[in-house]
Amino acid sequence: MRAITIPEFGDEDVLTVSEVPDLTPGPGEVLIEVAAAGVNRADLMQRQGFYPPPPGISEVPGLEVSGTITAVGEAAAGWVIGDEVCALLAGGGYAQQVVVPAGQVLPVPAGVSLQDAAALPEVACTVWSNIVMTAHLKTGDLFLQHGGSSGIGTMAIQIAGQLGARIAVTAGSQEKLDACAALGADILINYREQDFVEVIQEAGGADVILDVIGAKYLSRNVTALADGGRLVIIGLQGGTKAELDINQLLVKRGTVAATSLRSRSLAQKAAIVGEVREHVWPLIAQGKIRPIVSETFPLEDAARAHRALQESQHIGKILLTV
Template sequence: MRIITIDGGSGPAEALTLAERPDPTPGPGQVLIRVHAAGVNRPDLLQRIGAYPPPPGASEVLGLEVSGEIEAVGDGVSRWQVGDRVFALLGGGGYADKAVVDARHVLPIPEGLDFVQAAALPETVFTVFTNVFEAGGLKAGETLLIHGATSGIGVTAIQMAKAAGAKVIATSRGAEKAAAAKALGADISLDAKTDDLAAAIAEAGGADVVLDMVGRDYAELNLKALKPGGRWVVIATLTGSLAEVDLMRIMVKRLTLTGSTLRARHADEKARLTAAVETTALPWIASGAVRPPIHATFPLEKAADAHRALEAGDHVGKIMLTT
């Protein structure tokens, strides 16, 4: 099978190389997926430059989400059969023609979705579900504030929050991105380049939950934006991870500050999360309420071009690879 290897150098063209490897074999409790599409995510960029190594036991090949068809099943797997159309969350190994994955981390592709659309789902849907709905406790009638609203995570968060009956305030950089977030369902979409974010969020009544992918530069904004009892969930720190926070204001407003990563979680925890996503979020996907837009698609051998597109930051939605 073909894979993308990291062969040194930090730039995409220097680091990412197409290579051949023997086909993998699924072990007990695993399935082998013939990959049709794979998502490209910011953790892939970090791993490429050596800043985000795979957890112990995970493939060193890039790629955290795929879709495709089951090609083989390991011992003890009863749910999945050869030929099933599926999408899956991986610890690594998605930039390849074939990928082995824990059978418990696999979900069926709903009718009406193609392989590219399906591969855009696992990393974003699982991340939003565990952070916004589990850690953040977002409920119908509450308000979710999303920073970085036109990223792959952001567009999915808009749609999932609306499907759950919540109000969405979105922030993004530039009028075009603000318009895109509005078109995707955000009730209020703000341009971080020109709008007074703090004033606009206050006028809208504040937020119950903040999904923060910005980090340091928005720490003060988030403290102001949150209502009493609000939840601030950090999943990325694009402007830096060290921020000065007034703890007294957290106490007075009874705020919860939390955050998480997904990749390093134990396989059993990912299995629990997969089952929860299937129960709650898969019906939203099947109905069409959650359908993240695809910004661009590249063939596997053009993975370097896909990384450059993600690094440019001009995308709205997901960047994908196909095999």
């Protein structure tokens, strides 16, 4: 089969279309013929040598796919050949085939195309596991999403809205802020022109912040928290090391959590996927939440897709079609 490999670390041009062995599902696994794969910033980090796959996981990049099940391993209950699905991966998505633990597979939601379903697993599982399972966002809370027009951001706005939260977002252009408003964001902050801390403090402080920036925003995020606020860090676009004023956190009775989805155990991932299927999938089927797809590229153009993601002019997800 064809797959994108990374013979050496570097810029987008190191991504190489290669012939690699076909796959066979083991016990508890299914084989998916891939229709499309999501492109995520973690893939860019892996390409640069900063985010290696966990031990035993394919070195082919790609953390989510959609497609059709073509083989079912022993004890992979709940799935049959021919099922149209999407799946959360630890790696291997940039390929014609991928093997996935059955607990990380989801049906394509009603009303969503097989291709667009590839835009759902990583963002839905990331958002739900962090703002609900970790930060316990609830009705009436003020939720701040950094990078509101990103794949994560566009999903977070929609899920938070369905939970009844007030929603604030940061983005770097009016076009991106308008897109966030159309999805349900209430407070729109252009980080190039406004101090998000001042805006959020005027609104009473954030009960939950989902942050993709990391070190650069750590102290400012803590300042922006309301009493009892919860900051969840899921990205490192702004670096890995920063100083934290613990006294400020103590006074607010605040919480700082940092999470990664890829490194979780199979059982933990299956639990997250199960909650997403129970709580988010019905909302998608009802048209209350939808995948936001910005651009699609053929698998062979993975370098262009990475470049587009790095340039950050997109709104929503970027997909590779197979």
